[in-house]
Amino acid sequence: MNAAESTARIAVEVKELTVRFGDHLALENVSLSVPHGAFVAIVGPNGAGKSTLLKVLLGLVTPTAGEVRVFGSPPNRVDPQKVGYVPQFKTLDRTFPALAEELVVSGLRRSWPVRIAKEEYEAARRVLERVGAGHLLGRTVSRFSGGELQRVYLARAFVRRPDLVMLDEPATGIDMLGEADMYRLLEDYQKETGATLLMITHDWEAAYHHATHVVVLNRRLVGFGPPERALSERCLREAFGHVGHAHGISLSFGGGDRA
Amino acid sequence: MQRALLAGLAMALLAGYYGPFVVQRGLSFLGSGLAHAAFGGVALGLLLGVEPLWVAFPFTAGVALGITWVQGRTHIRGDTAVGIFFAFSMALGILFLSLKREYTAEAFTYLFGSILAVSPADLWASSVLLALTALTLPLWGRWAYATFDRELAAADRVPVILDDYLLAVLVALVVVVAIKLVGLLLVAAFLVIPAAAARQWSRTFSGMVVGAVIVGGLSVVAGLMASYSYNLPSGAAVVLLQALIFTVSALFMRRI
Numbered sequence: 001m002n003a004a005e006s007t008a009r010i011a012v013e014v015k016e017l018t019v020r021f022g023d024h025l026a027l028e029n030v031s032l033s034v035p036h037g038a039f040v041a042i043v044g045p046n047g048a049g050k051s052t053l054l055k056v057l058l059g060l061v062t063p064t065a066g067e068v069r070v071f072g073s074p075p076n077r078v079d080p081q082k083v084g085y086v087p088q089f090k091t092l093d094r095t096f097p098a099l100a101e102e103l104v105v106s107g108l109r110r111s112w113p114v115r116i117a118k119e120e121y122e123a124a125r126r127v128l129e130r131v132g133a134g135h136l137l138g139r140t141v142s143r144f145s146g147g148e149l150q151r152v153y154l155a156r157a158f159v160r161r162p163d164l165v166m167l168d169e170p171a172t173g174i175d176m177l178g179e180a181d182m183y184r185l186l187e188d189y190q191k192e193t194g195a196t197l198l199m200i201t202h203d204w205e206a207a208y209h210h211a212t213h214v215v216v217l218n219r220r221l222v223g224f225g226p227p228e229r230a231l232s233e234r235c236l237r238e239a240f241g242h243v244g245h246a247h248g249i250s251l252s253f254g255g256g257d258r259a
Numbered sequence: 260m261q262r263a264l265l266a267g268l269a270m271a272l273l274a275g276y277y278g279p280f281v282v283q284r285g286l287s288f289l290g291s292g293l294a295h296a297a298f299g300g301v302a303l304g305l306l307l308g309v310e311p312l313w314v315a316f317p318f319t320a321g322v323a324l325g326i327t328w329v330q331g332r333t334h335i336r337g338d339t340a341v342g343i344f345f346a347f348s349m350a351l352g353i354l355f356l357s358l359k360r361e362y363t364a365e366a367f368t369y370l371f372g373s374i375l376a377v378s379p380a381d382l383w384a385s386s387v388l389l390a391l392t393a394l395t396l397p398l399w400g401r402w403a404y405a406t407f408d409r410e411l412a413a414a415d416r417v418p419v420i421l422d423d424y425l426l427a428v429l430v431a432l433v434v435v436v437a438i439k440l441v442g443l444l445l446v447a448a449f450l451v452i453p454a455a456a457a458r459q460w461s462r463t464f465s466g467m468v469v470g471a472v473i474v475g476g477l478s479v480v481a482g483l484m485a486s487y488s489y490n491l492p493s494g495a496a497v498v499l500l501q502a503l504i505f506t507v508s509a510l511f512m513r514r515i
Binding site for chain 1: 399
């Protein structure tokens with residue numbers, strides 16, 4: 001494989017990334033490269049720099065040192081149409097008057113719609129139906145449950161058919177059934193498009209079962225690789241200081257029962 | 260009266276257009292702060308013996324830029340930044356007025372507003388601001404996007420910081436234009452109350468803008484007519500009507 005082919009197969013490349021906010025060191029010397037089509041779970045304790053890493057990749061935070069490439073370009077040069085972002089839905093301003101389809105069309109236009117064109121409405125309807133949220137068309141988002149919002153945000157990310165989807169704790173605040181649905185939708189989207197997924201999660205078990213790669217972060221990179229390796233007892237203990245409930249899971253890791 | 264009505268309708272249009280941004284961004288206090296900042300500019304104009312509004316425009320726009328800068332650069336909340344500039348500008352205004360030796364009754368026109376005080380120059384200023392606003396119409400979508408979710412908009416390369424400054428300056432100009440008619444004590448109501456009333460029955464942000472313009476327009480026409488017929492202070496009449504519309508909306512409209 002020549003160098004160009006090798007670069008083309010890398011979706012995200014992070015080299016010696018350090019991010020400082022004043023005196024606070026958020027990330028220190030993190031290096032990793034994510035191949036195209038990977039499903040990466042980012043785990044780590046609170047304050048480990050998980051969201052900061054995502055924000056650097058989105059071009060929202062400038063690195064203090066190091067280099068970051070998304071599809072071979074600096075994050076703020078990447079075509080935004082190639083990247084879908086699913087923020088934590090708890091950040092939604094529920095006082096803002098908006099319909100589900102407006103939220104989805106904002107993902108298509110990268111701007112808020114004054115009026116929605118017929119073809120935009122159709123695109124929104126198709127993607128909302130696909131994520132099982134067709135019934136939310138014409139309804140205002142301020143009254144949606146966590147699970148409903150999560151589906152609308154997923155639809156909003158999928159509607160532009162991104163090659164890279166970044167999700168910030170997408171399962172927080174939704175029930176187990178909703179969570180299972182969400183992983184199925186993500187995996188279906190990935191199968192169909194070959195997209196790369198990067199997801200912050202607190203759920204080690206979900207990371208183990210759904211991700212192809214796991215990043216264990218605690219300001220520094222503690223582990224990166226296939227879940228069996230990255231979620232080892234040593235990495236978890238180093239990142240979290242304990243292995244908590246996952247100790248039991250980690251014991252069964254060797255059983256090869258991954259979904 | 261005709262001039263006041265035209266100025267009032269221009270104001271309703273402008274404040275109705277910008278009000279929903281102010282309200283949804285949690286900047287309702289900004290209108291008040293900028294109105295008081297305008298007082299500093301008006302007082303400086305009176306002291307220098309030049310048309311107060313021409314001094315108030317750059318002065319208030321400068322304060323708007325200052326507030327936005329402080330909000331972005333420091334660890335204080337937006338309302339605190341407004342509070343600091345609000346007091347600073349008022350203090351400057353009081354100082355300027357005290358330096359002017361003779362009694363300045365004109366200052367009261369700016370405090371409380373007056374239909375009779377609206378001059379052709381004020382109408383020109385409103386027209387220029389309307390034209391400026393028309394030029395920024397293509398930016399409505401990205402402003403609304405950033406108002407909905409600043410981070411999503413920034414991730415989609417919307418220049419959110421530049422837009423913060425642009426919006427703050429435009430709101431400052433609206434406030435200054437409105438002062439003669441409504442008075443600086445009540446001018447913030449124009450930005451906040453019609454938008455808040457429209458929110459009670461709007462399902463979309465664009466609908467909220469249209470609603471705010473309609474509420475503003477109706478209250479201006481009815482308020483100025485009442486003011487003219489019964490010799491009431493114009494600003495107070497308009498704002499009381501706006502408050503009435505808000506109350507009815509909040510009580511009888513199902514909040515969506």
